[in-house]
Amino acid sequence: MSLDSARQAFLAEVAELLQSMEDALLALEDDPEDAESLNAVFRAMHTIKGTGGVFGYDSIVDFTHTVETLMDRVRSGQVPLTRPLIATLFECRDHTARLVDTIVAASTPDEPLDPELARAGEALLARLGHSGGAGVSPESASGSAADANAASPSASDTKYLPVVSDLWMITLRFKRDTFRDGIDPLSFLRYLGSLGELVHVTTQLDPEALREDGFDAESCYLEFGLGFRGEVDKPTIAGVFEFADQDCEIRILEPDTAQSKYLDLLAAVPDDQVGWIGDLLLRIGALTQGELDRALETQAAESSDVGEGESETRKRRVGEILVEQGSIKPAVVEQAARTQEAARTRRQEEAHFIRVDAQRLGHLIDLIGELVTSSAAIRVLVKRAGVEDMNEVIDGVEYLVSEIRDNALQLRMVPIGDSLSRFKRVVRDTCRELGKEIELVITGGETELDKTVVEKMIDPLTHLIRNAVDHGIETPEVRRSRGKPAQGRVHINAYHDSGHIVVEIADDGAGLDAERIRAKAEAAGLVKPDDVLTREETLRLIFAPGLSTKEQATNLSGRGVGMDVVRRNIEALRGTVELDSRLGEGTQVTIVLPLTLAIIDGFLVGAGADQYVIPLSQVAECVEMGAASGVKRHGEHYINLRGEVLPFIRLTELFENADPERRAGRRESLVVVRFGHHKMGLVVDTLLGELQTVIKPLGKVFERLRGVAGATILGTGDIALILDVAELAAIAEGQRAVAGRRLAGA
């Protein structure tokens, strides 16, 4: 994504957020107590602040941060929301719009703000009662980060270019933890000195050491440039530094520097610039124009000697002639030839890919969805007409349709890693700002899922990673005092699990304090002091709106906005999010999402008068339900399935749609479904078999309906609802809890 398109996206996002802020403010004029609208205003400011921060638009961050802080206090009831305050908030909204327009239009982010605009902003903030404002000023943090950027040029990379050709040139850049890992840089130099002669040694200090507050006496900031002469080969020298491998960047240049330089340069030539071998060598400076001309003349002269028809095969290569002339060493020509060859194959590989507009692909998949429904309709009609001969043809068509469907969906599958790598930058920048050391590890990046799902999960993932970096991982000092390595670790892991993709975000930070969450939740009125909650239930409270355990808000994230948004975003994708945390050890958030939003394989069942689809990937097995095999206790159903105790739900009971005409003695069936690590039984009246299911959204009316993921149109034209197994289990559990409480109360 180019910066321009990123800015466009930012502008569009801001416009959307400000619109929702305006709507919310309008609603608040009618009802100042409306919590949802308060949240919306807060969220708008919070998100603009966050995204503005990514682009480095400090003045946007400063302004929105103040408004956000105020909104947080309004939300918690510390500041009353009066009509004049709402009016000022409207002005703040307009000011933000102007601010964003002006700043994004400017060529560089650091361009000084139009003084008039700045004054207007200050006046607004003053009216908001900024003087009493809470929160950290973001200037100090972001300012020093910018300084650091300017002060750490990569000059050292070019400083030790070899000058004397008979010396080995060795560059050593030790990492910060070298001393802490018990490594003494000097010992390597001494050992190297014993192998030959250290002609010269230059020592360089990393500029970061000179930064104010940046110097840590225990860290290593040293870099060495060595000139070494000795009768050794490269592996021997590399062996000297074997033990420092982890703690040091080592570069060794061979004495014949000119040659190796050419080879390096050849390897680095971009594919589209690889032309004739002669031009190639000329470009990198391995050859002069005169030498090349001479070689080409020789070639022309030789080929004119032989017959016309043979000229192509008999023609000697330019490379060979050049070596013969002594213009160039064979090794260089070989490398040039390899570069040429590699570029050719790469170009061929590229030709195998076609870039396609995502919209066209979406349209294709929609059409295939209709095709799936139509082919099911044909099947029904043929069955009704009783034309036996057509069955084979229909089977063939259905097989093809399902193949086409799978292939079409595959087209939209992308590896998740491409989108995850952007977080490296987020973590890096955040670390600088907060003075933390964090390593981001991504595994399972090759796991594929639907591009539309990827796009929609990026926002919640960003929230979670920011949370981990900002709230989870402690500062290096705190970590050391707790006996952990100074560098924290955030691990993103992705893998496939029964038709779903699982993404885990784990950190080894401070973890969540269940008691503090509990206290906060009680203060916010989410739970009553005498409610009994398990540890899991308490941790789950973090997903409730407006709950945060971080006492002090920061520039990046904070105040618990986010976790409820994360939950909502994930649930909108028919996914689930779970959280586990140990105080002092870390937090792990697990997101489970369906692989695709369009078409799934389903299993059709009948319950009462209706038909339902269970995602086939979740169906473990189907067994016949004996009349007496179920046990009911305290409103809970259990069955003994080959010695395993399995809870089950009777769909007709849960949905209250039992068919009165159904004969009482008829056998029911038990469909065993699995979700996450759980297993459950669904008791249905009839099993109707597998089918391809095109998921149709149920629409806004049913957006809060749980237990049903969507609908699909069957071959008969009837509609069957697609069940969400995990939610059904939660509903059944909820009913049991209600029943249990009634029992306990009685």
Added chain:
Amino acid sequence: MGELVLSNRASAATHTETSDEVTQYLTFAVSDERLAMSIDAVKEIIETPAVTRVPMTPDYIRGVINLRGSVVPVIDLGARLGRGPIILTKRSCIVLVEVHVGDEAHVLGMLVDEVKNILEIAAEDIKPPPEFGSEIRTDFIEAMGRVDDVFVIILSVDHVLSMQELAALRRLSQETASGGSDGES
């Protein structure tokens, strides 16, 4: 339907001459009561196809239907107006209505006992709703229209089919919002 519209246009022509501002209303019956709504919101009227029940929803949500490949929710107007669910007969119809929420348009079906005709009512014959004395929730009534000296209730589509209210799905969903995590409901 075409014939119905034409004949009514003709009969209402007398009204047009007496007033400049005339609005067209679709009238229909629910539990033997004649109701009207502005024709602007009506997209089409269809015979009742098979309606698929959606579990764990209030009784005024009758279910969903397959409208040429898309899934459309159907509101039982009888239950919604507190007259009890509509019993399906040959005459029962679904009136498809477009409801706007923000920028999005949503199509909803309204199940009624019978669709009557299209009326034109002049602005002078539109009276404000009575403050009490009606069996129907007052905010559902937009106005009263006088037709041949009889008052017809003109329904407020925005309120009867309020997305916010329909989507609240009060009944089971509240009970099952376990763990207190659904604090906003």
